[in-house]
Amino acid sequence: MKEVKLCIVGFGNIGRGLAAVLDEKQDLLRRRHGLKLTVVAVAEKDGSLVNERGVDLSRALKTQFSSCPEYSSMKTLDVIKSCNADMVVELTPGNMKNGEPGLSHILRSLECGMHVVTSNKAPLALKYREIMDCARKAGREVRFEATVGGAIPLINLYRGTLQANEVRNIYGILNGTTNFILSKMAEECVDFRIALKEAQELGLAESDYSYDVDGIDSAVKVVILANALMGRSVSLKDVRVVGIRDITYETVELARKHNSVIKLVGDVNELEVSPRIIPQNHPLNISGALNAVMLDTDVAGDITITGVGAGPRETSSSVLSDIIDLAIKV
């Protein structure tokens, strides 16, 4: 049995989702991978839980940090420095202004000699080269499967199982909220506003829905894929972005008459996010809040992978997959 120590940074929806899955999966990790993952610290902006023999995750999920015996008022960067973990799991919310505080968490973790797993898109979209340079100098790895496509193992599919291929392009539906809205408009013959309202009622769209419907979220993922998988060096301003706000029901209906649907597609080669007309029987025509990504490869042909693009539990599948990969190497 190999013990690997984790420090979880960020204990919102994603962090709590991971804690629950880690708790649930202890047996599987032991049995299938010979691993014991011990969370030695959970750091939040209001305080932290620190215990080198393992934070009690089920209690952390049920009670306030401040009422736990493991509570510490230490700041996150100090927790990272002092926690003696093998790996930091950075799960704070994204901030597309400057990538903070996630960016500092990631860089500090690498400087302290720890691997990093993150679900935080902003630091990667804004500072990919800087982060990777830092990782190289530290001789450590940064893994980020959860930043694109939620539960879909896209990055590891690309790197691991299609390793004989040159991937010529990556494109697809990278945002579940807009896919839900467009599917709703097509299937229930309703206008954008009504579909958006339903997405909000179901918790799929924020009250500030611009980030999703104007295509920014998809564009951020295009930037990450371009830099991480396609060897580009681009930033958000290099991506042409058109959202779905101006798509009327009439347009959707016109597409339907031509046996087609309208989907918001991110295209890595073209550095473009825009509504595209897709034939009804195309692998990218998937309904609801799912994501679907096509890899255009030189030997395998087109490979499409579809799955849940968000959600704390589903995202944990990708985060934990990265953790296991790195834990085996530690």
Next chain:
Amino acid sequence: MKEVKLCIVGFGNIGRGLAAVLDEKQDLLRRRHGLKLTVVAVAEKDGSLVNERGVDLSRALKTQFSSCPEYSSMKTLDVIKSCNADMVVELTPGNMKNGEPGLSHILRSLECGMHVVTSNKAPLALKYREIMDCARKAGREVRFEATVGGAIPLINLYRGTLQANEVRNIYGILNGTTNFILSKMAEECVDFRIALKEAQELGLAESDYSYDVDGIDSAVKVVILANALMGRSVSLKDVRVVGIRDITYETVELARKHNSVIKLVGDVNELEVSPRIIPQNHPLNISGALNAVMLDTDVAGDITITGVGAGPRETSSSVLSDIIDLAIKV
């Protein structure tokens, strides 16, 4: 640079496809994986090419074996024994009567201490436990990504990138010929016979089309997935099989009126291959000769992967992926 020696057994469509891709990918293998794959023997039932410094694959693709200076009349089992390869790539046609000659090739290779990569479904469907026992005793591995789903990296997706998940079921479209026929019937409003004829004209269906349209090919894949991934110990007779021969155009049209399509679905948990009604916007509703497989997982939710299910070049992507994985371990 690490040199790994291969012996290719079988030089029909799949073997020739692999030889062409190996020739094309030498640079990528060197650059990306630090590997030099040297084919020290190519064995066919009519004779072999043997050269410990590397068979000239581009010449082998262009001329008769018997006119090559590397020609040997040695029998395949003797070539396997004497070729001194690290790995045998078994690509002979399947034979569901007794798995031969592929079964003997695989067992002999393992007994001689070599890893095996195969695209041959029959030995795995008929003698999975025997093959795996032999591999365990020999301390060697048998990899078979190409046996299910052609270019789709299904088995490695399951084993590698969803490793935090329990996969509760695997089901989907496992045969491209029947998918082509059913898609044609739905899209062009034609009857089974006409769609079958077109599949034959395009080379998608054999003159003896029973193996595909009666669901046997899908059932063989269900058996492989059940034994290899779901821990079962089943054989072909355990699978209930209903093919698509009796599906009329009227049935397809009735499904369409209910916004649905009919697909031949293999279901690993149910050990069943049968035509099923699928909603039009379901991820398994893919058109043409593609395959699509859903993994029902406990953390990631449903993950669907779609791609080309056959073809010598596309299948080589899976074969070469297995070869690279094993070559790194040799």
